[in-house]
Amino acid sequence: MMLKLYYSPGACALASHIALEEAGAEFELEKIDLKQGQQKTPEYLAINPAGVTPALRTDEGVLTQNLVIMGYIAQTHPEAKLADVDSSFEFGRMQAFNGFLASSLHPLIGRALFSRPPLEGEAKDAAIEAGMMKYALVEDSLLQGPWAMGDAYTVADGYLYVFTRWARQAGLLDPARYPKLNDHLDRVQARPAVQRALAAEGIDAV
Template sequence: MLKLYYSPGACAMASHIALEEAGADYEIVKIDLRARQQKTPEYLAINPAGVTPALATEQGVLTENAAILTFVAQTHPEAKLADTSSAFAFARMLAFNSFLGASLHPAVGRALFAKPPLESEAKEAALEAALVKYRLVEDHLFQGPWAMGEAYTVSDGYLSVFTRWGRQAGFLDKERFPKLNDHLDRVQARPAVQAVLAAEGLSAV
């Protein structure tokens, strides 16, 4: 059985959604980031980076959402969570996921979760930088109706993590970002995502 180490509402939700959408045989282990459980010796033995997610498999532990999402899609092909019709189509999904993890996530994270919290001009600059990344997805990377086009993929759950954060923070304006807001609504309406929200003690936003 697969074991996912996660923190409620954090980026690990992307991997949680993928596992649920895939119908995988898995269990979840909550890591309380506020209590710094991610820095305990027990968890550092699982993921020395001290972050979530981490997915324990029979072959070993995988970290980083982009890798875990790829693993879930490839080990559960019947769920059709990735376009494998060509090497290019699959690589295009990997490129999208890499952008989310390496570009959008850090930008939004700095705007919302910087420690100590940013103030005045620094806060405004960080927010503007995050909005530029959201705009890039809205205008160029998002294919529609789902992230990669006609079919739902692991990229959709991943994207929804960051649009959820943006909506909660009040800066994912529906007029400025209609595609991303519509997408988040449709992702949150999916039974698998509703099950994940319930399991993590969360509600749709």
């Protein structure tokens, strides 16, 4: 089976990219330059009509949404143990965590940091505050430690890393307020699979 991931460097598709590396999957990458609007070309809209990355081409068709793609990678590579695929309940618990990142944290921090045109002044401050409330919920309640779901690394860890990476780059991940998230970021970033994904996307560790 040949997989192809459509991604944009440093954007949220990095989570699916990390999952592919962690799985030891055979895959190709195709870069979609969001700044140049390549996600809205007819060619890409034929792959993902929503006009966003990631998309994963499989032999059966295209999958979208990081949490779906990551779940698929974990299920199709059970030997890599990227999720507890034998327990529907534990798998669901992990997807609930991923769903929180996808539907609650990502939209808010994405709006604060990447709105076009950029937010400024009080509007930006308010957007950052709203986004950081979601990081605080992960720090204070959702992150089990040392990994997102507890003792075992899962695809949820690569997903959380995408957002802590953005926050640290923006100077928002104060170690005094977010010690667990900082520890988690460093722990994920030290993994060889993550370093391979960063190198392939041409982006830096933070």
